[in-house]
Amino acid sequence: MNTADQYLKAIYLAQRIEEGPASTGTLADLLEVSPASVNEMIGKLEDRDLVEHEKYKGASLTDEGLERAHNALQTYCIIERFLANVLEVEEFRDEARALESVIDDTVAERLDTIIDRPSECPDCFDPERDYCERLEAGADGCVK
Amino acid sequence: MSLGQRVSNDHQLARLLQIGVVLEEVVESRAAHHLDSLPPSEQAALDEEVRELLEEAAAESADHRERLEALIDDLDAETVPYEEINALVDARYGPPEDTDGVLYDQLANEETAYKFYDDLIDAIEASEGEFAVDRDRLLETLYEIRAEEREGAEEVTELMEHST
Numbered sequence: 562m563n564t565a566d567q568y569l570k571a572i573y574l575a576q577r578i579e580e581g582p583a584s585t586g587t588l589a590d591l592l593e594v595s596p597a598s599v600n601e602m603i604g605k606l607e608d609r610d611l612v613e614h615e616k617y618k619g620a621s622l623t624d625e626g627l628e629r630a631h632n633a634l635q636t637y638c639i640i641e642r643f644l645a646n647v648l649e650v651e652e653f654r655d656e657a658r659a660l661e662s663v664i665d666d667t668v669a670e671r672l673d674t675i676i677d678r679p680s681e682c683p684d685c686f687d688p689e690r691d692y693c694e695r696l697e698a699g700a701d702g703c704v705k
Numbered sequence: 706m707s708l709g710q711r712v713s714n715d716h717q718l719a720r721l722l723q724i725g726v727v728l729e730e731v732v733e734s735r736a737a738h739h740l741d742s743l744p745p746s747e748q749a750a751l752d753e754e755v756r757e758l759l760e761e762a763a764a765e766s767a768d769h770r771e772r773l774e775a776l777i778d779d780l781d782a783e784t785v786p787y788e789e790i791n792a793l794v795d796a797r798y799g800p801p802e803d804t805d806g807v808l809y810d811q812l813a814n815e816e817t818a819y820k821f822y823d824d825l826i827d828a829i830e831a832s833e834g835e836f837a838v839d840r841d842r843l844l845e846t847l848y849e850i851r852a853e854e855r856e857g858a859e860e861v862t863e864l865m866e867h868s869t
Contacts, residue, residue, distance in 0.1 A: 647785060647793065648723060659717055663828045664724070664821075671731060671817045672724070675793035 562661045566633040568592065568602050569611060572620050573630035574688040582619030634683040637661055638693055639669040642676050645698040653698065654691050712828045715837050719782035721825055726773050728821055730790035732814040733766035735798070737791075739807045742800035754864060755804055762811060762857060769818075769850050776846060779838040805865070812861040819854035822847055 562570075571591045575583030588599045603620050606612040611626035622630055640661055644653040679685055679695045687694045712718050736759045743752055774784055801807045826847050829840075836843065 643724075643727075647727065647790075648720075650720075656717075656720060660720065660724075663712070663721060663824055665824055667813075667817050668724075668728070668821045668824075671728060671814070674735075674797060675727075675731060675790060677797075 562633055562636055562664065562666065564602070564662070565606065565609075565611075566629060566636075567661065568599075568606060569622065569626055569630040570633040570637060572612060572622055573627065573634060574686075575619075576621065577688045579619075582615060582621045584619040588620070631683060632666065634686055636664070636666045636669040638678065638683050638686055639673045639676065640664055641692055642678060642696060643669075643672045645692075645696060646676055647672075711831045712825070713832055713834050715780050718829070718836055718838075718843075719777055719780040721828075722773050722777050722780070723782065723784055725821060725825070726770050726777070726784045727790055728818055729766040729770040729773065730785070730787050731794060732818060733763045733770070733787070734791045734794040735810065735814060736760075736763040736766070738794065738798050738800070739810065743804065743807065752804060754867070755807060758860060758864060759807070759811065762814070765853060765857065769853070772846050772850065776838050776843060781837070808861055808865050812858060812865070815854055815858035815861055819851060819858060822851035822854060826851065 568588075571588050572583045575587045575591060579587060585596045585599045585603075588603075589596045592599065603612060603614050606620075606626065607614050610623055611629065612620050613623060614620045637657060641653050641657040644650040644656055644660075650656050679693070682693065685693050685695045712721065740756060740759045740763075743755065770784075770787070777784055801810055826844065829844060829847070
């Protein structure tokens with residue numbers, strides 16, 4: 562997943578957490594980068610019509626940005642689910658975060674052929690807990 | 706979240722190589738499933754070529770898997786047995802409608818594997834970290850596998866052009 566898609570996914574999740582535009586601070590926390598880096602990237606995404614930014618309020622996804630963010634989150638869900646259910650990784654959330662930049666969506670699609678994913682994916686992703694609420698493995702990696 | 710493609714430690718490298726093994730297992734298993742699913746009505750000369758291609762693809766994936774497993778051994782990690790992945794493929798496998806469908810799926814297999822190794826190589830090259838496995842040996846193995854995946858994709862494409 563490339564950096565732009567990681568940002569779009571973070572904006573989507575931040576918008577869900579904040580129930581409104583995503584603030585720079587929340588995005589910086591989610592992405593573990595500086596607020597200055599967030600602002601720079603938001604500007605680039607705005608130039609590409611993927612994001613709208615309102616001063617003092619934050620960033621919101623355009624329709625096109627929302628579609629890409631949805632796909633990016635779906636890819637992320639596949640990685641988490643694959644790590645938890647196939648490789649049985651306990652720390653699947655931390656590892657998914659570490660690996661997402663190296664796993665392309667085409668690769669995730671292939672991995673998707675061996676995992677069971679709810680049809681409503683990625684709407685069942687819980688942004689607060691950072692994993693799918695329908696994932697059989699809980700936050701500690703244990704099967705519920 | 707980790708921005709930018711980089712492999713920073715042995716654990717992460719082992720995990721990515723494990724994913725590579727699973728991808729190879731998926732390719733091997735799907736190729737075997739496709740072989741069984743080729744429709745009897747299309748047992749023409751072309752099918753013989755497709756059959757050969759799938760057999761070669763399965764054998765090549767098994768070889769790639771062994772080479773990756775040797776690297777993973779040096780990192781003190783384990784891999785998911787083929788039988789487990791084969792069972793997962795089996796559970797969700799739907800045979801393509803015809804021989805063209807089989808070839809499209811095989812092309813997706815080869816292209817996906819190529820993309821995976823390409824990204825992995827980039828991420829390793831972007832990292833200055835030391836690994837428990839010799840860096841030159843690691844990259845050499847991945848370069849070779851990537852080249853074979855590219856050849857594999859070319860072979861499928863040629864066969865697809867043949868069949869149209």
